[in-house]
Amino acid sequence: MFLYFLSAAVRAGTCLLFATLGEIISEKVGHTNLGVEGMMQMGAVIGFIAGFISGNPYVALLCAALAGMAGALIYALLTVTFKANQIVTGLTLSIFGTGFATFFGKNYIGKKIPDAITTFFAPFEFPGLSKIPWIGEVFFNQSGYVYFSYVLVIVVFIYLYKTKWGLHTRMIGENPAAADASGISVDRYKYFNIALSGALSGLGGAFLSLVYISILPVNVVGGRGWIAVALVIFAMWNPLLAMVGAYFFGALDIAGYWLQQYNLPVSIYLFDALPYLATVFVLLFTSMRKTANSKEPAWLGRNYFKEDR
Amino acid sequence: MKRKLGILLLVMVMVVGTLAGCASSGSSEESETVIAGFLYVGPADDGGWSQVHDQGRAKMVEYFGGSVETIVKENVAEEKSEVISSIRDMVDQGATIIFGTSYGFMEGMAEAAEEFPDVKFEHCSGYMTADNMATYFGKIEEPRYLSGIVAGMTTRTNKIAYVAAMPIPEVIRGINAFALGVKSVNPNAQVMVSWTNTWYDPTAEKAAAEALIQQGCDVTAQHQDSTATMEAAKEAGIYSVGYDLSAAETMPEVYLTAPLWDFSGYYIDRVQAVIDGTWETGQYWGNMNDGIVYLDDMTSLVSGAAVSSVETAEAAIKSGSLVIFAGEIKDQTGTVRVQTGSAMTDEALLSMDWFVDNVVGTLE
Numbered sequence: 251m252f253l254y255f256l257s258a259a260v261r262a263g264t265c266l267l268f269a270t271l272g273e274i275i276s277e278k279v280g281h282t283n284l285g286v287e288g289m290m291q292m293g294a295v296i297g298f299i300a301g302f303i304s305g306n307p308y309v310a311l312l313c314a315a316l317a318g319m320a321g322a323l324i325y326a327l328l329t330v331t332f333k334a335n336q337i338v339t340g341l342t343l344s345i346f347g348t349g350f351a352t353f354f355g356k357n358y359i360g361k362k363i364p365d366a367i368t369t370f371f372a373p374f375e376f377p378g379l380s381k382i383p384w385i386g387e388v389f390f391n392q393s394g395y396v397y398f399s400y401v402l403v404i405v406v407f408i409y410l411y412k413t414k415w416g417l418h419t420r421m422i423g424e425n426p427a428a429a430d431a432s433g434i435s436v437d438r439y440k441y442f443n444i445a446l447s448g449a450l451s452g453l454g455g456a457f458l459s460l461v462y463i464s465i466l467p468v469n470v471v472g473g474r475g476w477i478a479v480a481l482v483i484f485a486m487w488n489p490l491l492a493m494v495g496a497y498f499f500g501a502l503d504i505a506g507y508w509l510q511q512y513n514l515p516v517s518i519y520l521f522d523a524l525p526y527l528a529t530v531f532v533l534l535f536t537s538m539r540k541t542a543n544s545k546e547p548a549w550l551g552r553n554y555f556k557e558d559r
Numbered sequence: 560m561k562r563k564l565g566i567l568l569l570v571m572v573m574v575v576g577t578l579a580g581c582a583s584s585g586s587s588e589e590s591e592t593v594i595a596g597f598l599y600v601g602p603a604d605d606g607g608w609s610q611v612h613d614q615g616r617a618k619m620v621e622y623f624g625g626s627v628e629t630i631v632k633e634n635v636a637e638e639k640s641e642v643i644s645s646i647r648d649m650v651d652q653g654a655t656i657i658f659g660t661s662y663g664f665m666e667g668m669a670e671a672a673e674e675f676p677d678v679k680f681e682h683c684s685g686y687m688t689a690d691n692m693a694t695y696f697g698k699i700e701e702p703r704y705l706s707g708i709v710a711g712m713t714t715r716t717n718k719i720a721y722v723a724a725m726p727i728p729e730v731i732r733g734i735n736a737f738a739l740g741v742k743s744v745n746p747n748a749q750v751m752v753s754w755t756n757t758w759y760d761p762t763a764e765k766a767a768a769e770a771l772i773q774q775g776c777d778v779t780a781q782h783q784d785s786t787a788t789m790e791a792a793k794e795a796g797i798y799s800v801g802y803d804l805s806a807a808e809t810m811p812e813v814y815l816t817a818p819l820w821d822f823s824g825y826y827i828d829r830v831q832a833v834i835d836g837t838w839e840t841g842q843y844w845g846n847m848n849d850g851i852v853y854l855d856d857m858t859s860l861v862s863g864a865a866v867s868s869v870e871t872a873e874a875a876i877k878s879g880s881l882v883i884f885a886g887e888i889k890d891q892t893g894t895v896r897v898q899t900g901s902a903m904t905d906e907a908l909l910s911m912d913w914f915v916d917n918v919v920g921t922l923e
Contacts, residue, residue, distance in 0.1 A: 254773050262766065360606030360785070362809070458762065463787055467761040468601065468634075507753050507763075507770035510921055517923050518726075518754050 263500025268454030269478035272447035284340030287475025288347020293452025318452020423547030426554035596649035600661035607784030615822030637663025697851035700736035702818035707740020712865040720771035752920030761787035
């Protein structure tokens, strides 16, 4: 049963993993995007509607990614081209995305995703790997969507740390003027990475509406976007650590339901607060031990004005 | 330029004023029309609580045929200021009776009732009343008891999952009634409760249901407004008792039955009272005899033996020979809460804060 709890924690953490990976990419290029919640909402609702109408999982995924990307492009236009304040723009995007989702989702609230999609995303034993004791049951008896997230962790890691584009991206986050001087097109990189991060957030939101519950509720994301923003710091901007963080918070998210039957002398309300309490401790802890590798990108949150160079 | 704008504005105000005048003189010709306002906490088609009320509203409108109009405000937050401003809007539009369908609307409605003494207020599930503010609710625990009989006779593992919203007397009473129903046919079965602390959040509901199912439950029940619990039951291949709305058509693989509401009768009576000028305040707490609460038709997944047990118990409750909360009832610690030969008072029921002995779960 404990193994099943862990495998449920992986499922609960998967939407966080997508969004955290996205936000890492955005912050690596120097942009704090607090609009994660909004982009997830847009991806969740548009992905659901596309899946509901088409009955095709690929169309649903594509539309979810495009919806998240559309939100991110609004943010990019405002912060990269018009140099608007990143924090305020991000907050606005979160509010906008939630309203967008409520408006477009209104006629689909309470509807169930077609069986074709549910079957497509149903958990299956991953050939070979599911036979590994413990690990197999926890990680390799999951939906294809979850396997997709494992692959993405590796892809994002390679992209950021092993490719030329990743190097340029990180350089812009550390010192955009130097990147600019060395001939890197700063704005183009920023647009690309922010759009990519939006697509990942959109996919994270769609995991909730397509796989995790497969019914569309009001406010499906319910604050998970904010946890993803904090998880970036927890993960110290590292995609591999993001995986650990996402599953840890996934576990905290559902722990309450599993512990209630044991009559522990603890209030059930405390369980509900656990993810947020943990966030506070994580932020405290990470701010106490700053090393060269765990630091945020030097230019994070500041817009780059070419004229000031 | 400014002057031109000013003139334009003036003309517009006059045109609107004339139109409004027309409209009001139009409606005064048919002064028979009663306008009823409805406040919902969610969307009218939420698949749960608000939809139940909206169905009651629609039946009421149909009953009166054109002589009653309704104004609906969806997604009203449970905040005093929003409740009051929504009510002001409705009164402006001519509403003379307003139904607030969520517990959290209570204080806002009480204040609005003072502000508009000529408007009648009807609040569902609360306790505050005034000369122009009444409350209404139903004894959903009666059909819940019956659904407990179904669950108790369906379970093989003797563990029944109950996904519940908030540890407040209304929900606790429902769980206890359900558990007593289970106990009446299956003394070995336990009802395992998991709290979500939300009325409507499918993610939380599904996670809670999954946790209980993994602990061996093979039937689920719920006091939640979404179908997520049934969804979890379907994935696990077990059975489910619903709530709010029938899922016989949407979840045929798992759905056994559900305790349901029908507010149309009450809405018709109260609007009729406004039309007749006989409306009076009060605290209505209807039961199965009134039809405000009932058990949905049992599906083919329910055994014949369970169907006949439910029918016997239903007849006994309706005739008054079976009282659900009559002794002897013990709580989780084994303490006798209700003595043999006595029954709980309405007051005690309304403040219930303990579980009967076959419930597993915490109230802390």
